[in-house]
Amino acid sequence: MEEKKSHKIEWEIISKYLSGEMSAEEKLAFEKLIDSNPKYAKIVTASDKDLNLIQEINEIQQQFNADVAWTAVKSNLSNSIKENPSKTIPLFSRQNAKRIMQIAAMLLITIGLGFASYRIYTEQLTSYQSISSELHESGKTITLADGSTVTLNGKSELVYEKSFAGKERRVKLTGEAFFSIAKNPAKPFIISVENAEVKVLGTSFNVNANNKHVEVLVETGKVQFSLAKKPTTNIILEKGDFGVLQEEFLEKRTQKDENYLSWKTQLMVFKAMSLKDVAKVINRTYQVSIEFNDPAIQNLPITTSFNKTPLNDVLENLCRPYHLTYEKNGAQIILKKDLK
Template structure:
């Protein structure tokens, strides 16, 4: 009986048809011999998987806790039995996942992983064992194996990074970033996963495949295309890719975004604290582009464009309406 990644994901998300659910439950009940370990492996992180599973258990528990109707019919008893059985089964699966949690962490048991975190105000280039390069933006973290396995190349990104991947069709490269997964053979692309559930992938050269937790479709993006994960679905559009990867060359770009979001980027970029005195001002849209600019130059130009005042003292910036 074959059960692949797609079917397992549908099961955890409660999207299986009755027939598919029966297949998965029969498969799990039959055990997990070594040749099935690979089928279970995924870059989906353990915390997310457990959260989804717990939500399903909670939903079933809420059904069980609902006030009982006055009519005690055989149908009602059968419903209670089915709900109880579902809860017991899900708890059993939770126990199984806890026992086999290593199967849901890419390569970490077989290959040592290294973690690098970039401080605010800094950027970093990481060269992987296959020669691929990852440029990390300020405040970002990358987890990667010291040496890749022969079958796959998996890394985990939190924050923002630009990937320049060496081509090797026999050894696919995969990136887990928030709730999305990117699969590539050889390409250059930017990933921004700073906002959970709103991840963005922008391709500069080559092609990538993007999938996401809760999304039924998969995007194939080529150069100049951008994929966005929004409200559980994947959307694509044409963009100027260099607008999204220019940060690694000292370019700071704001394309009609709220000043509150600009403040967060300035904090990461210059390792400073930015405060806004007025809620309405925080929602004011900013459109600006800078290259290798100082904090004072950026703040001055933004304030001038918005007709507002500002103060800079030590490592703190204050925008005043």
Template sequence: MKNYRDFNTEDFVWDINFRNWVLSPNREVNAFWEKWLEANPEKTPQVEKAKSIVKALVIKDLSLEKTEVEELVKNTVSKIDEQENNTTKKIRWFSTSKNQWLKVAALIAIIIGLGITYHQLLNEINEPKGIYEKHVAANPEKLIEVKNDHESPLPIQLIDGSLVLLKKGSKISYLKQFEGNNREIYLSGEAFFEVTKNPEKPFLVYANGLITKVLGTSFTVRAYDKEKEVTVEVKTGKVSVFAQSDTRVEEKATSRELKGVVLTPNQKIVYAREEVRMDKLLVELPKITIKKNTKPQFEFEDTPVSEVLQTLEKAYSIDIVFDEELLSNCPLTASLTDLQLFDKLDIICKGVEARYEILDGQIVIYSKGCK
């Protein structure tokens, strides 16, 4: 176990666990670091500074040209000079030779200390809209760009047979011919995707800092430039999502497996762009995933609650965590056929004096059993 109490700012910056917490947080990682900071409040200034530097290192993911990096550094130094005016404060670099990006990051961290925020400094080059436009500008002859200015969704058939329903005010860009090992789409706005299955050629949707990867399924991505969150909702199959700032982004994008946060039907990810944080949830109105010709009946008479929950689990393709032995002795008589999933759960839990929570995209039932 690492002794983080002995870490300085630079040590935090290059620690893989710390970087994963900043760039790809999840519930378990958040819990660890929040508890550690609560026990070590004196390390908060170093941790906050290290977090700013790690986020600044995302610059590397934008594949800037050398001249752009030099210009960024030049502008950064100018801003520091303007802030310090004629003071004699010296800028001391970290004693490391890992790469030039740490220098850029350190400059940005210094600017933050002088009152110029990270987001203000990188706004022009790190704005999601800029990423989309830069992609279009870099491949003008090879790309197809489609915009929807109409009220109704615009259907778009891709060369691989996949279907895109583009919502009003949205746009996508993609190569006329999918090249390389992936099928890549850039989205600004909202669209529903029904992807033709091809395990040998994963389908990737880039949208405001979040990458959605599928092998063949249907899902919706909402990623408007003016909104602070990106949302991915799964209708059928499985998808994986990960941030473009993820330290393992290339591995996750090129792998033939679904790596990252994996979503199944009726689950969604809400990605907070400014905080680089993902929350795995259930959609507001989960839909039955079983084919219509085998639609289940939710009429129960003296049925053990454990069997009722298993029926719901199968019908909605959602994991329901409960104590099977405890609830097998709790009978339920109820007609739930015409109710939404969460209404069904409310009635079930009321009938056996239980409660439920949504945790990490699954339903957890808490009960003391039946009297």
């Protein structure tokens, strides 16, 4: 009986000890106990190792997701496999999505181009597919064969390969999109627009283009931004860099507009911004067109922020402090001074 009692392992106490939750006195007493009881000491040591191992492994596994990485590596390998007929590459689960965002490239492109040329392009090459969105439809998302995801803003179209079989992953875009690119160093991801190309070298970036005006904002990693006609004319953009292509001139600038990605994030921040500029951000974010019935109200300063707020609530919040009203007709919005 006595024997049995002394061997009873008190896990609560061991855990308390190993978690550093004991007072100095308790600790001293406990250490004395394990000193005098080798069997107990062994268990404490083993448990300590358990905990360290669990923590270390958890950290590593959380940090480096082998399943996600495998998809990227495999899509690259499958070229050289003849024995194994190509299989469908699994889509990414929700759980993996966050991880992709972390490791992946983020890219945003806007370009104003006619759709016609891509229609032809699509018909000629049947291994290509396309996805498009209507004018006021933003947030349409697709997962590509390599695990990359693309979110389209309104009035945009993306042409992509069903299974990136070649040496590179190439897509064509019209309009605006947010890319989250699965990393694959062996197979570069290239976004072509009419007059430029954006190549993912490292990890994450944003591109924005309109007509012949293209903008690239790099969030992390490295991006090569080049002229379509003359690929040797290029600039390398790294974290925080903002590249602009105007006519045929490529240059690095800084982008300080914190609402640059609002259309995607639905997060808008205004700091003493004129209502006119606020309207521009809202137009871009919600795909609407705001006008004013009285030029005087355009310069009213606005300081507020919105996080995934419905458009009507945004408008009401803007109008209230200045006693304005708004009239909404489809995508047309008119802000009015209250004439009472």
